[in-house]
Structures are given as structure tokens and as C-alpha cells.
Amino acid sequence: MNVPSARxxxxxxxxxxxxxxLPPGSTGDLRIIRSASTTIRFANSRVRQPHLERSTQxxxxxxxGRRLATATGSDASPEGLRRLVASASVLARVAPVERKFxxxxxxxxxxxxxxxxxxxxxxxxxxDATELxxxxxxxxxxxxxxxxxxxxxxxxxxxxxxxxxxxxxxxxNRSVAFANVLVERPDQDPPVSGWSEAxxxxxxxxxxxxxxxxxxxxxxxxPPETVPAGSYPVVLRGPAVGLLLLFLGNLGFAANxxxxxxxxxxxxxxxxxxxxxxxxVDDPRSRDTLPRSIDYEGTWTRATPLITEGIARxxxxxxxxxxxxxxxxxxxxxxxxxxxxxxxxxxxNMLLAPGDASEEELVRETRRGLLVTRFHYVRVVDPGRxxxxxxxxxxxxxxxxxxxARPARNLRFTESILxxxxxxRLLAKERRIYSEGGxxxxxxxxxxxxxxxxxxxxx
Amino acid sequence: MEDLIRVALNAASASGVRQVDARVxxxxxxxxxAVRDGAASALxxxxxxxxxxxxxxxxxxxxxxxxxxxxQPIREVAQLAVRLARAAGRHAQHSLRVTDESAPRGGRYxxxxxKDPFSIPPESILELLTAAEKSLHVDRTVKSGIATFSAxxxxxxxxxxxxxSFSSRIIHVGAGVTATAVRGANVQRRxxxxxxxxxxxxxxxxxxxxxxxxxxxxxxxxxxxxxxDAPACPTGTTTVVLGSEQLALQxxxxxxxxxxxxxxxxxxxxxxxxxxxxxxxxxxxxxxSDLMNVVADATEPGGLGTFGWDDEGVPAQxxxxxxxxxxxxxxxxxxxxxxxxxxxxxxxARASGGDRAPLVRMTNIxxxxxxxxxxxxxxxxxxxxxxxTNRSWSIDDRRLNFQFGTEVGRRIVxxxxxxxxxNPIYSGMAPEFWSSMDAVANASTRHLWGLPNCxxxxxxxxxxxxxxxxxxxxxxxxxxxx
Numbered sequence: 051m052n053v054p055s056a057r058x059x060x061x062x063x064x065x066x067x068x069x070x071x072l073p074p075g076s077t078g079d080l081r082i083i084r085s086a087s088t089t090i091r092f093a094n095s096r097v098r099q100p101h102l103e104r105s106t107q108x109x110x111x112x113x114x115g116r117r118l119a120t121a122t123g124s125d126a127s128p129e130g131l132r133r134l135v136a137s138a139s140v141l142a143r144v145a146p147v148e149r150k151f152x153x154x155x156x157x158x159x160x161x162x163x164x165x166x167x168x169x170x171x172x173x174x175x176x177x178d179a180t181e182l183x184x185x186x187x188x189x190x191x192x193x194x195x196x197x198x199x200x201x202x203x204x205x206x207x208x209x210x211x212x213x214x215x216x217x218x219x220x221x222x223n224r225s226v227a228f229a230n231v232l233v234e235r236p237d238q239d240p241p242v243s244g245w246s247e248a249x250x251x252x253x254x255x256x257x258x259x260x261x262x263x264x265x266x267x268x269x270x271x272x273p274p275e276t277v278p279a280g281s282y283p284v285v286l287r288g289p290a291v292g293l294l295l296l297f298l299g300n301l302g303f304a305a306n307x308x309x310x311x312x313x314x315x316x317x318x319x320x321x322x323x324x325x326x327x328x329x330x331v332d333d334p335r336s337r338d339t340l341p342r343s344i345d346y347e348g349t350w351t352r353a354t355p356l357i358t359e360g361i362a363r364x365x366x367x368x369x370x371x372x373x374x375x376x377x378x379x380x381x382x383x384x385x386x387x388x389x390x391x392x393x394x395x396x397x398x399n400m401l402l403a404p405g406d407a408s409e410e411e412l413v414r415e416t417r418r419g420l421l422v423t424r425f426h427y428v429r430v431v432d433p434g435r436x437x438x439x440x441x442x443x444x445x446x447x448x449x450x451x452x453x454x455a456r457p458a459r460n461l462r463f464t465e466s467i468l469x470x471x472x473x474x475r476l477l478a479k480e481r482r483i484y485s486e487g488g489x490x491x492x493x494x495x496x497x498x499x500x501x502x503x504x505x506x507x508x509x
Numbered sequence: 510m511e512d513l514i515r516v517a518l519n520a521a522s523a524s525g526v527r528q529v530d531a532r533v534x535x536x537x538x539x540x541x542x543a544v545r546d547g548a549a550s551a552l553x554x555x556x557x558x559x560x561x562x563x564x565x566x567x568x569x570x571x572x573x574x575x576x577x578x579x580x581q582p583i584r585e586v587a588q589l590a591v592r593l594a595r596a597a598g599r600h601a602q603h604s605l606r607v608t609d610e611s612a613p614r615g616g617r618y619x620x621x622x623x624k625d626p627f628s629i630p631p632e633s634i635l636e637l638l639t640a641a642e643k644s645l646h647v648d649r650t651v652k653s654g655i656a657t658f659s660a661x662x663x664x665x666x667x668x669x670x671x672x673x674s675f676s677s678r679i680i681h682v683g684a685g686v687t688a689t690a691v692r693g694a695n696v697q698r699r700x701x702x703x704x705x706x707x708x709x710x711x712x713x714x715x716x717x718x719x720x721x722x723x724x725x726x727x728x729x730x731x732x733x734x735x736x737x738d739a740p741a742c743p744t745g746t747t748t749v750v751l752g753s754e755q756l757a758l759q760x761x762x763x764x765x766x767x768x769x770x771x772x773x774x775x776x777x778x779x780x781x782x783x784x785x786x787x788x789x790x791x792x793x794x795x796x797x798s799d800l801m802n803v804v805a806d807a808t809e810p811g812g813l814g815t816f817g818w819d820d821e822g823v824p825a826q827x828x829x830x831x832x833x834x835x836x837x838x839x840x841x842x843x844x845x846x847x848x849x850x851x852x853x854x855x856x857x858a859r860a861s862g863g864d865r866a867p868l869v870r871m872t873n874i875x876x877x878x879x880x881x882x883x884x885x886x887x888x889x890x891x892x893x894x895x896x897x898t899n900r901s902w903s904i905d906d907r908r909l910n911f912q913f914g915t916e917v918g919r920r921i922v923x924x925x926x927x928x929x930x931x932n933p934i935y936s937g938m939a940p941e942f943w944s945s946m947d948a949v950a951n952a953s954t955r956h957l958w959g960l961p962n963c964x965x966x967x968x969x970x971x972x973x974x975x976x977x978x979x980x981x982x983x984x985x986x987x988x989x990x991x
Contacts, residue, residue, distance in 0.1 A: 087968070088593075089967055089968050090597070091779075091967055093775055093776045093777070093778055093779065094774070094775050094776065096600070096601060096602070096603075097569065097596075097597040097598075097600075097601075098569065098570065098597065098776065099570060099572070099776075099866060099967075100569075100570070100571050100572065100593040100594070100596065100597045101572050101573070101574075101593075101865075101866060101967075101968060102571075102572070102573040102574070102586070102589050102590070102593055103573070103574050103575075103864060103968065104574070104575045104576070104577070104582070104586065105559070105574070105575065105576040105864060106576050106577065107557070107576075109555075118552065119552035119553070119554075120551070120552065120553045120554075121553070121554045121555070121556075122553065122554070122555040122556070122557070123555070123556045123557060124556075124557040124558050124559070124576035125558065133556075137554040137556075138554070140554075140631060141542075141552040141553075141554060141631050142552070143632075144630075144631050144632035144635055145552050145635070146544060146547060146548050146635070146639060147548070148548045149548075150548075176589065176592055176593050176596055177592065177596045180593075180596040180597060180599070184599075184600065198775055198778070200775065200776075200778040200779035201779045202779060202780070202967050204967070204968075230779060231779070232778055232779040234778060236775065236778075236783065241907075310546070310652050310653035310689060310691070311652040311653070311689075311691040311696075312652070312653070312689060312691055312696045314694070317693075317694075386551070386553075387541075387551065387553040387555055426782065426905060426906050427903045427904055427905070427906070428903065429901045429902055429903045430901055431900075431901045431914050431932075431934065431991050432696065432932060432991050433696050434691065434693070434694040434695060434696035435694045435696075437991060439901065439903045439912050440903055441903065441904075441905040441906065441910065443905070443906055460905060460910075462903070462905070462910055462912060462936070464912070464934075464991070486967075486969075487968075504912070504936070505910060505912070505936055505987075506910075507905050507907075507909055507910035507938075508785075508907075508909055508910070508938065509907060509909075
């Protein structure tokens with residue numbers, strides 16, 4: 051499989067020519083996204099549902115004065131692009147005026163160079179992707195004979211080119227690899243399971259055998275016991291921390307929440323929301339994430355501080371929300387056609403600064419509490435107070451006297467993410483990238499002083 | 510399009526695989542018009558094309574897809590699907606079995622619409638949305654209003670190496686409005702006719718007109734403002750009456766997903782999860798009270814889960830899932846049905862588009878109505894809460910421990926609906942909860958809801974499914990104010 055390029059191919063329409071030919075009084079920006087990926091799912095300890103995908107997506111946002119509309123398609127030929135112009139023009143003519151739309155930006159400034167990218171990952175043959183899955187399966191089976199093993203390996207590539215009628219023409223290439231594995235004994239009463247996952251821009255860094263072993267090691271060997279609901283100190287492994295940070299990003303640092311007044315951090319910008327050990331940045335250029343150099347409006351990405359030594363910083367923005375909020379553009383535009391846009395522009399490449407403890411030390415520093423591997427089905431209960439709910443899953447343990455004492459049955463938490471943040475006590479030094487291909491979070495394990503569990507489940 | 514399918518079938522069949530099927534979806538169209546706080550939030554017309562080629566060897570599946578509908582790229586992905594299947598089957602220890610089905614030959618299914626939503630001038634729709642959104646702003650505390658219209662058109666052609674073929678044109682539409690009132694950290698939302706974008710149906714634009722968004726909007730805005738000052742929902746164990754929309758989501762999460770056969774067999778274990786239901790329970794398990802009757806009905810007119818044939822060419826069916834509280838059926842595909850030992854698939858293998866492989870999916874999973882009027886149902890409540898319009902939802906990976914929040918609650922005292930309460934949350938274990946259902950209202954309270962955002966699978970698939978539900982009453986439910 052060759053790496054597809056966002057640049058012009060045979061029979062592709064010239065995007066700049068399309069924008070030059072827009073109806074009088076109209077401007078626009080155009081995205082061409084090409085992707086190729088292989089996803090190998092495995093379940094019941096064998097490879098199943100292998101999926102290979104090649105796709106092209108083009109989207110045109112057209113501004114008739116300050117009336118905006120978007121048309122998307124999968125045909126990047128001249129005829130396909132002309133159809134987009136026609137569709138978007140019809141909608142834009144009747145759109146309400148967006149008074150705060152600042153117009154499409156001219157190219158300025160220098161972009162990043164040398165972003166991390168793996169050609170080998172982008173071109174990995176399907177047979178090699180399948181081998182990665184088999185490595186995980188083999189390692190997990192060796193560590194936990196008789197267990198049922200499931201998970202996924204994904205490798206691929208996405209190129210994005212953005213052009214606009216102010217002369218901007220920028221591209222970025224992104225390689226993506228992620229894998230996860232669940233090792234479980236559904237035949238036990240109650241069933242037990244363990245989990246591991248990792249993402250990287252280089253598939254060679256996934257360490258499939260390590261993932262398989264880690265998941266198997268995290269599976270309980272004795273029946274889990276019920277822990278009563280209540281507030282406990284917790285040690286959250288990386289996947290659990292990563293998911294909480296995603297919700298913090300959406301509820302606290304996405305632009306729509308600030309515009310509409312429901313962001314849980316709206317009244318706390320510039321104030322302390324966490325201990326000084328907590329520094330959170332969104333940095334799409336970092337090698338420790340899944341890098342990309344531009345957002346979907348073609349703005350250069352850059353590091354955006356979100357929490358600096360415990361102090362909350364402003365939200366991230368795109369063209370429209372920077373206009374509405376009167377704040378600098380941070381380069382966090384999503385595709386303009388993205389539906390269900392409650393959050394608007396949001397952090398996409400968060401990195402939580404590591405601490406200096408090992409995961410064992412986090413447990414040792416917790417007198418009585420719970421060790422949580424990951425969360426499942428987390429949803430927002432109350433956005434204004436940052437309250438979310440979800441279940442623990444795949445490796446929950448009781449901690450007593452600074453040691454993992456015994457497996458615990460899974461619990462439901464209902465907690466404010468702000469309370470969790472205030473309660474960060476220690477952060478691990480090792481961190482990992484967590485992603486399923488879209489946004490990523492790079493996070494260490496963390497020890498929190500208190501976390502509220504509201505009910506237990508039967509396993 | 511039939512020619513393109515033939516290209517795919519020939520290219521894969523030449524490699525000696527056991528079975529091939531191909532689906533072209535072109536165009537797969539989605540139009541969304543949304544007005545947010547007086548401005549256009551999203552005016553989008555998306556048209557994508559894709560072909561998906563699925564092959565089956567003796568041991569494994571392979572699926573490959575492209576958005577380039579020229580013959581050569583189609584041949585390439587067909588061959589890549591074969592390579593994937595061969596690689597997947599390298600170490601297989603069991604052969605892959607599927608049920609035998611009578612194949613459709615040239616079947617055609619199309620949504621009947623009175624007014625094609627794609628022929629309605631967008632300015633007419635925007636006029637409606639703008640008026641509705643404006644009416645939400647009854648007070649300065651309403652910080653945000655949104656009015657949304659969505660329409661999907663899926664044009665599909667299916668063919669397989671065993672001679673099956675059909676085509677379809679399915680249209681889904683929907684609309685809704687939401688007001689968000691904010692005071693400090695107190696955020697209250699009210700939505701009509703449902704949260705998560707509104708209500709949706711397999712219908713024409715007449716469905717949107719009949720929602721009468723403008724007429725409902727100002728009352729909705731007032732209710733959002735009232736909720737800011739409403740008392741928190743009381744905490745305790747009490748009687749809960751669920752409105753039709755919230756009950757539909759309860760069915761979705763705790764019955765629909767729990768009875769997907771691929772989850773039961775562990776195929777979704779790592780991502781969506783499994784189920785507390787095991788194959789041996791089918792036919793004997795008490796899932797709920799005697800009043801609980803659930804069907805999977807892909808034939809009900811207007812449902813988002815209604816079609817002619819599923820994405821394996823199996824005809825749409827109406828299958829009992831729970832009868833008088835006993836689990837009697839599941840949702841199945843050809844592979845999962847064969848694994849269970851069934852003679853035929855339940856016809857619920859669906860893909861979200863031409864670029865995705867079919868998975869076991871919900872169709873229209875409906876809770877059958879009972880025979881009480883709403884007044885009669887409420888008369889049986891001395892003290893309790895009436896909960897409606899979903900706000901949050903979460904359930905464990907075996908579909909047991911759930912917690913739902915609704916936008917609004919109303920106290921019930923001596924059978925009468927009383928004051929509003931805010932941030933209600935109820936929780937429980939699925940089988941205990943369904944066993945506590947002691948009254949189901951009659952068909953006058955039943956509504957077939959459209960749910961356009963059911964996620965499953967890797968790569969991700971978002972399915973549109975339907976749920977008909979009446980109003981129902983549950984005893985001894987844990988409730989609290991969030």
C-alpha cells in the first residue's frame with residue numbers, strides 16, 4: 051500500500067482554481083483528506099473482522115459574505131469539486147449571517163518542520179498488521195492460558211491539505227498506530243479481565259508482546275470481592291487518566307462551553323484548579339503524541355497551555371470561536387461539517403506532564419483505596435459542575451496499607467472532574483499515548499486523594 | 510452500479526474464496542441545517558460514495574473498501590479483502606460457518622415519502638429553524654438555543670456470489686430544539702421532542718412539519734428557566750414512571766445491546782463489551798416482569814431500523830426478544846446465528862455505510878404497550894417521580910449496572926403530577942429493574958422514536974435505530990438529584 055498524498059493526483063481538480071472560480075462575493079476554504087488504514091480486530095482468541103480502507107473526503111466551506119455553509123463529498127475530480135461549490139452556494143445564500151466570522155486567513159508565519167511520521171507505519175501491508183495482532187494474542191495466551199483474548203490493531207495514514215481563497219495552501223501527513231487487548235475469563239464467577247493499550251505514530255513502538263503480557267498480568271487470579279460504594283483514594287492507571295482528561299478537555303477547554311456559558315472552568319480561568327504538579331498542554335506538534343502540523347482550517351498547530359502548574363488557562367479556538375470570544379486563534383478547528391458539535395473546537399493532542407513516581411510507588415503511597423485500570427461508558431451528568439459518570443473495567447483492585455490487596459468488583463463512579471483534578475497527589479514518571487485514531491492523550495498513571503463511587507456492579 | 514458489484518465479485522471470486530458480497534452505497538447523503546443562537550451552526554450537504562467488498566474463506570472474513578468507484582480501484586480492494594481473509598485465517602483452528610438463506614433476486618425497497626426532504630428549499634427549513642430557535646430565548650438566562658434539521662438518503666446496491674441482489678433507497682429525517690439555561694454552575698437543558706438532536710423517522714419532510722417545533726419552543730425555554738430554581742430531585746428509593754423517550758433509551762441500552770448475539774459470544778468484548786446474557790439462557794431466563802414484551806421489528810413503517818433486507822441479504826423480520834418477561838430471542842447475523850445453532854439469521858446485520866462491514870445491530874427494538882391509560886397508571890403512585898427526556902446515560906460493559914439522568918422530573922403525589930425537580934438520576938441493575946415494572950400504559954402513550962447515534966464496531970460505525978415505547982411504571986428504584 052503506497053502512502054496517499056494530499057497533493058494533486060491524476061484527475062483531481064485543482065483546489066485553488068476552484069476557489070478562484072467561486073461566485074462573486076464568495077470566499078471559501080477547501081479540505082482534501084486522504085486516508086488508508088488497516089484495522090485487525092481479534093476476539094475469542096483469534097483474528098476476525100479485518101478491515102482495510104482507502105478513502106478520499108473533500109469538504110468546501112463557502113462564505114457568501116458572512117453567510118457560511120459546507121458541502122462535502124468523496125469525489126476530488128474537477129466535476130466533484132464543482133458539485134461542492136454548487137451545493138454549498140445554495141445553502142450559503144440562505145444562511146443566517148455570522149457576524150463574528152473574521153474571514154479566511156492569509157498564509158503567514160512558518161510552520162513546524164520535521165514532525166514525527168512513520169512511512170513504514172503508513173504503508174504496513176495487511177499481513178504485517180495481522181502479525182502484530184498475532185503477537186499480542188500469542189503473548190497474552192502464554193501469560194494466561196485458557197483465557198479469552200480480544201482487541202484490535204490499527205495502522206494507517208491520513209493526509210490533509212487545506213487551501214483557501216486568501217491564498218493559504220498547507221498540508222500535513224499523519225501516521226497512526228494503536229493497539230489494545232482484553233484478556234478475560236468469562237467462565238469464572240464473577241468473570242475477571244485485564245486490559246492494556248497503547249498508541250504511537252510508529253507501529254514499531256507498539257510493543258505488542260508487552261501489551262499482551264500486561265493485560266494478562268492485570269487480570270485477577272482470585273474472585274473479585276464487592277467493595278461498598280463511597281469515596282476512596284484511587285490510583286488510576288494511564289487508560290483511566292487518559293479518559294478523564296478527554297472529558298476535562300471537552301467540558302473545560304472546548305470553545306462552545308465558554309461561548310455558551312456552560313464550561314465547568316468558565317469562572318476559574320487564571321485560578322488554581324489543581325496542585326502545582328499538574329501541567330496540561332495541548333501540543334499537536336509533539337513527538338509524544340500523534341502529530342499533525344495544521345488544523346482543519348489550515349492554521350499551524352502549536353503548543354497551547356491548558357493548565358500550568360495547577361492554574362487553568364483559556365479555551366482553545368478556531369476561526370469562528372476566536373471571533374466570538376475575542377481570543378487568539380489556537381489552531382483547533384475540527385472539520386466544519388462535523389455534526390453533533392456540542393463542544394466545538396476542543397483539545398486534540400493533550401499531554402499531562404509526568405511526575406517522578408513509579409506505578410508501584412503510587413500504590414505504596416495509598417493507604418486504603420482502589421486501583422483502577424480503565425473506565426467504560428463515561429458520560430456527562432452535569433456539564434456546569436463537570437460531573438461525569440462511568441464504570442470501572444478490566445482490572446480493579448482494592449489497595450490496603452500501600453499494597454494491592456485483592457481484586458474488587460467493578461464500581462460506578464459519579465464525580466466532578468474538577469474534584470478529581472484538585473485531588474491529584476502523585477503522577478507516575480512513565481506515560482503512554484492513548485488514542486483510537488482521532489484525538490490522543492498522553493498521560494501517566496495518577497494517584498488521587500478522593501474519588502466518589504456511587505454503586506457497585508455484579509462482576 | 511450492478512456493473513461495479515460484478516467487478517468486485519469477479520475479482521474476489523477469481524481468488525477462489527468461498528463467498529463474496531459487495532455493497533455500493535452511492536450517494537450516501539446527509540444534510541444538516543442547524544441554527545445556534547441566531548447563527549448558522551452547521552449547514553452541511555455531505556455526499557459520499559463507497560463500495561465495501563466482504564469475502565469469506567473457509568476460516569475467516571476479510572473486508573476492504575474504497576471511495577473510488579472506478580473498476581480498477583474496486584478490483585484492488587477486492588483482492589485486498591482476499592489477502593486480509595487469508596492472513597486472518599492463517600492460524601484458524603475452526604472453520605467459519607454461516608446460515609443458509611434464500612437470497613433476494615433483484616429486490617427493491619424504497620422509503621415512501623409525501624414530501625422528499627431533499628427537494629424542500631433550504632430557506633424554508635432555515636426559516637422554520639430560525640423561528641423555533643428564537644422562541645427558545647424567553648429569558649436572558651437562556652444562554653443557548655439550537656434548532657436542528659437532519660436528513661439522510663442511503664442509495665444501496667447489494668450483490669453476492671450466491672446470486673443475491675437487491676437495491677434500496679432509504680430516507681431518514683428528523684429535527685429538534687434545545688434550550689440551555691445557565692446560572693453560575695447550574696446548567697439546565699430542555700429539548701423537544703427528544704434530546705440528542707430531536708426525533709427521527711423513516712419518512713419525508715411531512716414528519717418535520719408535524720413536529721411543530723415553533724409551537725413548542727417557547728414553553729421549552731420557560732421550562733429550562735424554571736428548572737434553574739426547581740428543587741433537586743429527592744434522593745431515595747421510590748416509584749419511577751418513565752416517559753416514552755427515556756424508556757426507549759432504557760430499552761436500547763439494557764435490552765437491545767444485551768441481546769446482540771455478537772456481544773453474547775464475545776466478539777465485541779474489547780470495545781463495546783459483552784452481555785450478562787449467555788446462550789444457555791435463551792428460552793428460560795426471566796429478564797423482567799410478566800408485563801415485559803419486546804420485539805425486534807425491522808418491518809414497522811417509519812422506523813430507523815426498517816428496511817427490505819439487511820446487509821447480508823436476509824429479509825427484514827419481526828422477532829420476539831422478550832415474551833411475558835422471558836428471554837426468547839436475540840439479534841443475529843448469519844455467522845452468529847449459525848454459532849448458536851439457529852437455522853436462519855434474524856436479519857439484523859447492518860453496516861453504517863458502504864465503507865463498513867455489517868455487524869449485529871438493532872433494528873426497531875420495541876417495548877409493547879400494556880392496557881392502562883396514563884391516568885390509571887399514575888393513580889397507582891402515592892409518591893414518586895415522572896422522568897422524561899434523556900440527559901445522560903451510562904451502563905457497564907455487560908449491560909447490568911445502569912445510570913440515567915433526565916432533563917426533567919416531576920413529582921407524583923397521590924396519582925397527580927406536581928412540581929418540577931431538577932437533575933434527576935435513577936440507577937439500577939437491568940434484570941431487577943425490568944422485574945420491578947408493574948404497569949405499562951396503553952398504545953395511546955406509545956411512540957416510535959428514532960435514535961440516530963448508536964455507536965459500535967472498530968472502525969467506528971454509527972447506526973440509526975428505532976425504539977417504540979409506551980409510558981411504564983417501576984417500583985423501588987434508586988433515585989437522586991445530581
